[in-house]
Amino acid sequence: MATKEQTKISKEVLFDLHRRMVRIRLLEEAAGRLASEARIPGFIHLYVGEEAVAAGGCVALKPEDQITSTHRGHGHLVAKGGQFKPMMAEFMGKATGYCKGKGGSMHISDLDLGMLGANGIVGGGVPHAVGAAFANKYKNNGLITMAFFGDGSTNIGAFHEAANMACALHLPVVFMCENNEYAEYTARDRVMAITDVADRAVAYGMPGVIVDGMDVVAVYEAARVAVERARNGEGPSMIECKTYRFYNHAGVDAFGTPYRSDEEVREWMERDPIKLFEAQLAKAKVLSEEQAKEIHAEIQAEVDEAIEFAEASPMPDPSSDMLTDVYTEVS
Amino acid sequence: MTVAETEERIIRYNNAFTETLAELLREDPDVFIAGEDVGRYGGVFQSFAGLNAEFGDERVVDTPIAEQAIIGLGIGAAAMGLRPIVDLMFMDFVMVAMDQIANQAAKMKYMYGGKAKLPLTITTTAGAGLGAAAQHSQSLEAWLIHVPGLKVVYPSNPYDVKGLLVSCVRDDNPTIFTLHKKMLGSKGHVPEGLYEIPLGEANVVREGTDATVIAIGMMVGEAEKAAEMLAEEGINIEIIDPRTLLPFDIDTVVQSAKKTNRIVIVHEAVRNGGIGAEIAAQIQEEAFDYLDAPIARVAAPFSPVPFSPALENAYVPNAERIAEGVRGVLHRSS
Numbered sequence: 001m002a003t004k005e006q007t008k009i010s011k012e013v014l015f016d017l018h019r020r021m022v023r024i025r026l027l028e029e030a031a032g033r034l035a036s037e038a039r040i041p042g043f044i045h046l047y048v049g050e051e052a053v054a055a056g057g058c059v060a061l062k063p064e065d066q067i068t069s070t071h072r073g074h075g076h077l078v079a080k081g082g083q084f085k086p087m088m089a090e091f092m093g094k095a096t097g098y099c100k101g102k103g104g105s106m107h108i109s110d111l112d113l114g115m116l117g118a119n120g121i122v123g124g125g126v127p128h129a130v131g132a133a134f135a136n137k138y139k140n141n142g143l144i145t146m147a148f149f150g151d152g153s154t155n156i157g158a159f160h161e162a163a164n165m166a167c168a169l170h171l172p173v174v175f176m177c178e179n180n181e182y183a184e185y186t187a188r189d190r191v192m193a194i195t196d197v198a199d200r201a202v203a204y205g206m207p208g209v210i211v212d213g214m215d216v217v218a219v220y221e222a223a224r225v226a227v228e229r230a231r232n233g234e235g236p237s238m239i240e241c242k243t244y245r246f247y248n249h250a251g252v253d254a255f256g257t258p259y260r261s262d263e264e265v266r267e268w269m270e271r272d273p274i275k276l277f278e279a280q281l282a283k284a285k286v287l288s289e290e291q292a293k294e295i296h297a298e299i300q301a302e303v304d305e306a307i308e309f310a311e312a313s314p315m316p317d318p319s320s321d322m323l324t325d326v327y328t329e330v331s
Numbered sequence: 332m333t334v335a336e337t338e339e340r341i342i343r344y345n346n347a348f349t350e351t352l353a354e355l356l357r358e359d360p361d362v363f364i365a366g367e368d369v370g371r372y373g374g375v376f377q378s379f380a381g382l383n384a385e386f387g388d389e390r391v392v393d394t395p396i397a398e399q400a401i402i403g404l405g406i407g408a409a410a411m412g413l414r415p416i417v418d419l420m421f422m423d424f425v426m427v428a429m430d431q432i433a434n435q436a437a438k439m440k441y442m443y444g445g446k447a448k449l450p451l452t453i454t455t456t457a458g459a460g461l462g463a464a465a466q467h468s469q470s471l472e473a474w475l476i477h478v479p480g481l482k483v484v485y486p487s488n489p490y491d492v493k494g495l496l497v498s499c500v501r502d503d504n505p506t507i508f509t510l511h512k513k514m515l516g517s518k519g520h521v522p523e524g525l526y527e528i529p530l531g532e533a534n535v536v537r538e539g540t541d542a543t544v545i546a547i548g549m550m551v552g553e554a555e556k557a558a559e560m561l562a563e564e565g566i567n568i569e570i571i572d573p574r575t576l577l578p579f580d581i582d583t584v585v586q587s588a589k590k591t592n593r594i595v596i597v598h599e600a601v602r603n604g605g606i607g608a609e610i611a612a613q614i615q616e617e618a619f620d621y622l623d624a625p626i627a628r629v630a631a632p633f634s635p636v637p638f639s640p641a642l643e644n645a646y647v648p649n650a651e652r653i654a655e656g657v658r659g660v661l662h663r664s665s
Contacts, residue, residue, distance in 0.1 A: 099444030107442040131407020161400035325445035328503035
């Protein structure tokens with residue numbers, strides 16, 4: 001299916017999609033390993049399995065466009081250009097982290113990259129996308145905002161308020177739903193009476209499309225349409241990406257959980273977005289298996305270097321760092 | 332009126348607010364206003380009257396009734412460098428938007444490593460006395476001063492409305508600017524043009540020697556009336572209006588406590604867990620040895636704000652109850 005589309009998409013973009021997915025995957029696998037060894041403190045919510053959504057969405061954006069994120073935000077930051085060293089340092093609570101060790105995994109962000117922050121409150125970041133998009137329209141700067149959120153967050157009031165407001169004010173927003181079928185540890189069909197989140201879009205007055213969230217090209221193609229619409233002043237759109245997280249809501253267990261069957265997890269793992277894409281690229285003779293391996297090795301080396309950097313980095317100092325950045329000082 | 336008073340520019344508390352907004356909108360193209368009914372209608376209390384006509388739908392924006400998204404709109408726009416003024420029609424609606432205020436706006440700078448600058452002003456109206464009952468009358472400053480990252484102001488007169496609002500909008504942090512809805516028609520001197528009253532500086536409204544009354548919002552005026560009543564009894568009170576509740580100017584208060592040795596704290600919210608508890612705790616930490624009586628609190632009883640005028644009149648502290656509070660701290664040590 002992707003071969004037809006690949007003829008329309010430049011090799012540069014295909015490589016970019018691939019690289020961003022692999023970057024997410026290898027960082028996440030390392031983060032999961034470190035968390036299970038207690039070398040990363042706190043909660044960790046891994047993006048493994050959903051890489052096509054962040055990569056497909058962010059490749060469709062300009063670097064200056066903004067995104068908002070979720071508690072599962074590592075993938076969004078990597079896809080938006082986040083660097084491994086300050087990410088890994090942040091996971092470990094180090095002073096050299098993106099958030100100086102004050103945010104951790106759940107609040108990973110780099111506002112300079114237009115990544116307006118991972119967010120510990122489900123649905124909490126979606127209204128910020130409306131505000132950023134308002135600013136874009138206000139400044140007439142030609143930029144747009146993409147809000148990433150899960151199926152679960154479409155059940156919370158903040159999401160509804162934000163979607164309605166974005167449509168009412170006709171703002172340049174793309175609502176990018178990662179429907180991974182589970183709101184934390186509860187199956188979608190136990191908490192929603194509809195199957196497709198995209199059905200909700202029409203109620204707000206915006207188009208809603210469904211794409212295979214394991215197919216990065218499909219995600220990218222849908223994102224490109226929605227991004228163009230937003231940039232042309234035609235208002236918000238919603239894209240529902242049917243995807244799956246390979247690990248538990250938090251932590252690194254994939255199997256043996258009471259809320260989803262191992263069989264189901266294995267079926268989705270068969271549709272690993274990176275493996276699927278690499279097979280397509282090999283078939284289309286865009287990227288050979290060998291070349292893909294080289295890319296993995298190169299990125300893995302960067303991950304390893306980031307771990308070394310993070311582990312060698314100092315912790316923040318309670319005596320001097322606790323109270324900084326609570327307020328912006330009056331100049 | 333004396334000649335000096337007629338030379339002053341006397342306008343209403345509410346008009347001071349509107350005029351300041353217009354002046355800020357003219358001064359800075361990054362300033363915009365968004366909220367429920369603030370555009371075409373000019374706000375439920377006409378606090379935004381005429382602004383939409385002058386500045387257009389782009390800068391004075393009618394929003395859905397959606398308090399979370401209203402604050403979120405302000406957060407996202409502020410993070411992108413604008414200076415949003417977003418309105419929560421009634422302070423009671425703070426609770427509807429509390430996640431966006433306390434979990435998002437207040438924490439964003441800290442949890443994102445200092446990169447977020449959020450010049451966001453949230454305007455709202457507090458206070459009882461208009462028969463607005465339990466969900467449109469509350470003063471919820473205590474909920475907000477508990478949150479690191481916020482600044483909270485509560486002007487007690489038209490002059491302070493302008494000076495504090497200018498400071499809030501020019502501040503690079505999320506601020507909550509609280510009007511008292513029963514004071515909207517009250518009058519006072521307000522100069523033309525913009526001026527700032529620094530956030531975190533209390534105002535010694537009246538100097539005195541026998542006791543210090545710390546009063547906020549509409550209670551400042553009631554304290555002034557109490558001062559006149561007490562003066563007839565030979566009691567000379569000092570009145571401090573903190574103006575900014577977070578950050579709180581504890582230095583001015585402690586200085587006064589060391590002088591008068593007796594403290595009465597007055598606020599309109601319920602006493603339990605009110606801002607008076609925090610102020611009292613800070614005073615005893617700094618000036619315990621100077622106190623000649625336990626710190627007294629005059630505040631609302633522990634019930635929702637009632638509707639019936641008979642109940643509401645008895646609910647909101649007034650000059651008489653403040654005077655009683657002062658007599659109480661004086662008699663203890665005499």
